[in-house]
Amino acid sequence: MDFIATLRAAWRERDSLLCVGLDPDPARFPAALAGRPRAALEFCRAIVDATADLVCAFKPQIAYFAAQRAEDQLEALIEHIHARHPGVPVILDAKRGDIGSTANQYAEEAFARYRADAVTVNPYMGRDSVEPYLAWGGKGVILLCRTSNPGGADLQNLDIGGEKLYERLARLVAAEWNGGGNCALVVGATYPDEIARVRAIVGDMPLLVPGIGAQGGEIAATVAAGQTADGFGLAINSSRAILYAGAGEDFAAAARRAALATREAINARRAPRAGD
């Protein structure tokens, strides 16, 4: 399946720009899951089943599984999403980046082993480090551009002859790396002006926007800065604010309520849609 096409369809069919990030932290699991051998899988699967009709994508973060020696649970989770919730693309948040021969292995990891529809990639090593992912055709390649953390400015905002490094990267991706039409960019919600600059550079390329919720980014400013003319163009990620909305046995229901509220808060700020 083609990631970009699937994402665009999911935006419309589910009327949602919300991406739910799956960052399973055992320290924050409800008590009923404590000590269970496949707690990360059980936790994430409950969140997925409670929110799948409200989201345009799920984004599991591989570090949380790797730190727990739970790669098999990540495999099972993605398998579950594909089987039970077809049409919802899975973005593997891995932020890999390495030379071609090693990038081939990372692409194999993301797309063959985990069966992700898209993967986040760090662009610091340049075009040939990204090509092995692009070579998978319909799979999505989501490049870090302007990240939502304070240190993101250390390199990304350096001035390159009148533009910032992140702007140069956006231009490079739009003009040169996106020949196959399967690229997207990560731009943090904490800097709406910068979302607007990236949007101006990349046309209607999808933007993955972390940073709302726990990281403090404002939904209204994010949507205003990043949406395309038709009111789409964004996968706005929330992880902790949804995963840990409730701490009790009803954590999945609490997550659903949080996802619903977030989707509605996003939709309230979007451009008028067909039927409005």
Next chain:
Amino acid sequence: MDFIATLRAAWRERDSLLCVGLDPDPARFPAALAGRPRAALEFCRAIVDATADLVCAFKPQIAYFAAQRAEDQLEALIEHIHARHPGVPVILDAKRGDIGSTANQYAEEAFARYRADAVTVNPYMGRDSVEPYLAWGGKGVILLCRTSNPGGADLQNLDIGGEKLYERLARLVAAEWNGGGNCALVVGATYPDEIARVRAIVGDMPLLVPGIGAQGGEIAATVAAGQTADGFGLAINSSRAILYAGAGEDFAAAARRAALATREAINARRAPRAGD
């Protein structure tokens, strides 16, 4: 154990600047290992045991294990190096890079799960994405600076007000990120002039230099550009040229001969050493 101190001791005790990269590619294993369930571990362990007295470090590349669902073999390999070859530090080549909460998980993966002595980290997300690794104290944090691949220039060589991005990064790491004295930098052997520029910026900070052998970097130019005044300062990595020096059952002996020749080629170009 302190990574930087261990590396410095290994340089002297083994009279070697050679780091052997462990990138197990099943397509290139000798026939005797084909189809064996723990072939990656068996292959790497044989290479390690045949070369440990000739190297200053081993650098397993996690992508090769992850693509094969062989994380358990990577754990066993590093455990083997620590048990059998104490004093040889293990650099986990992972090139992770993410925001603080996720970086905590990646640091846990590298240092607690895999028991690596150092890890390679991608600096694109800036200082707060690196701090969780630095917080582990004696563990080494080896930041990508100027990488050996052709696309490395796409971002790393952009001009930032009179200096290149990789130079700015080297300056940032030396002046601000290395307060704990546990940082090092990756600078590719394919660009000796750039190794010299980085060396001029960072004093005697260790440099991890990939790109000799299969990638074509010249040993003489690398050593001349990168060594410190006392003839150390570099961990010069070779992976494929050593791992796949032989294709038959004597692959480990062939790897030893290649490692010996590479160490000697490096040493022949080093500054005069004590006792010379």
